Amino acid sequence: MDKLDKIRSWARNLEDPILCFVEGAQPEVIKLAKAILEEQIAEVVLLGDELEVFDQCKKYRLPESRLYGVINPLNPPDLENLLEEKMEESGETDRKAALKWMKNPLNLAQTLWLRGDVDWVIQSLEPLTDPPVQE
Secondary structure (H helix, E strand, O other): OOHHHHHHHHHOOOOOOEEEEOOOOOHHHHHHHHHHHHOOOOEEEEEOOHHHHHHHHHHOOOOHHHOOEEEOOOOOOOHHHHHHHHHHHHOOOOHHHHHHHHOOHHHHHHHHHHHOOOOEEEOOEOOEOOOOOOO
């Protein structure tokens, strides 16, 4: 089963699924995101530097407006709330340590998943991880 088939199968029974790609500026991710959006399989969030992501989108003719979002892990929106939640849930008292943790793309993506902001975090395309189990 190829990557797109795996994502199709996962999304089939979900209402408005949202995928989050940790390596959002990678060409293979952009190509896969384009296919997902063209087939209207799911919404797509890409993590990465906005300029790099938008440059790749332009290169592979993926209109930026089709994306659900692009989030720069070094400056995510709602950073203050994310930090407060992280510190409260983990018991972390060092704000600088919590900030460093949150700015890691994988940690940010997992936080978005735990909050219910996205339905599946795809860390890497090689290998493509299994989707979360649907309840």
